[in-house]
Amino acid sequence: MNLSPAIFGLRPLQAVDLDAVLAIAAASPEAPRWKPSDYAPYFASATASPPLLRIAMAAISMGGPEEKVVGFAAGSLLLDGQQNLCQLDSMAVHPDLRRHGVGTALLRAILAWAAQNGADHLSLEVRAGNTSAIRLYERLGLRPEGHRPRYYADPEEDALILGMPVTQVCNQADFH
Ligand SMILES: CC(C)(COP(=O)(O)OP(=O)(O)OC[C@H]1O[C@@H](n2cnc3c(N)ncnc32)[C@H](O)[C@@H]1OP(=O)(O)O)[C@@H](O)C(=O)NCCC(=O)NCCS
Structure with missing residues (x-):
């Protein structure tokens, strides 16, 4: 893809982005x-109401004549009054x-959304x-x-569960 990597913006994922997202995921x-x-429940047009909220953000290249999706992240937030847990459900660039x-x-945008919507924890x-991620x-x-031993198939692999308090994220000096 011939794009200027330094210039990109974020916006909510839309149905028109689906082909690009599928190509990046593939x-x-x-x-x-x-x-x-x-992906449909994560589109900006999808209706969601508590206790389960969802979001997906698209990263858009601004470096050419037309905008192109260069990455995406999808998250969900269960407002159960106990953990109020936000999960990062998928992300790829x-x-x-x-x-x-x-x-x-992308992850910072999910975290900002989670904080604004009452999440206590991200997992x-x-x-x-997957050392990169x-x-x-x-x-x-x-x-x-x-x-989680042998959580993934094809190829079989263990899952690591990572997490952090959402408030901690929002107090980071470089968070914006
Ligand atoms: C994981 C992924 C989303 C990261 O996207 P990205 O835009 O490259 O991430 P960033 O540029 O923000 O990287 C931030 C930091 O992560 C670390 N990192 C990212 N990719 C890395 C790599 N290949 N090797 C080592 N460190 C890496 C580095 O510390 C990097 O900072 P640096 O470039 O200043 O050293 C991307 O590699 C990807 O799409 N992977 C395939 C899908 C995937 O694994 N998704 C996550 C699981 S759902």
Whole structure:
């Protein structure tokens, strides 16, 4: 993809983004393998009400004549009055545009949404061997909270559960 990686913006994911998102997911075997219909509840047009809220953000390249989706992240928030847990459900960045801060910006946007909507904690599952994602998550303050043996198939792999208090994220000096 011939894009300027330094110039991108974020906006809520829309149905028109689906083909681009499917292509990025297909090029990202570490990401969850969702069917096209799995994305629909996360679109900005989808109606959601407590206790279960969902969000998805698209990272958009602004470097060319037309905007292109270069990454996405999807999250959900269960407002159960106890944990008020936000989960990062999926995230991927176009392989040609990684290591330019897109993944970090996407996760920060999910965290900001979670904080604004009453989340107490963020949690996610990640393949134990996915060092790229684990480093990103740890840089943002997530820490190991558990382990699910043989959680993933094809190839079989353990899941690490990482998490952090959402308030801690929002108090970080560099959070914006
Ligand atoms: C994980 C992923 C979303 C990261 O996206 P990204 O835009 O490249 O992330 P960033 O540029 O914000 O990286 C932030 C930091 O994470 C770490 N990191 C990211 N990719 C890395 C890599 N390949 N190797 C080592 N560290 C890495 C680095 O510390 C990086 O900071 P730096 O570039 O200043 O060193 C991307 O690699 C991806 O789409 N992977 C496939 C799908 C996936 O694994 N999704 C997550 C599981 S659902």
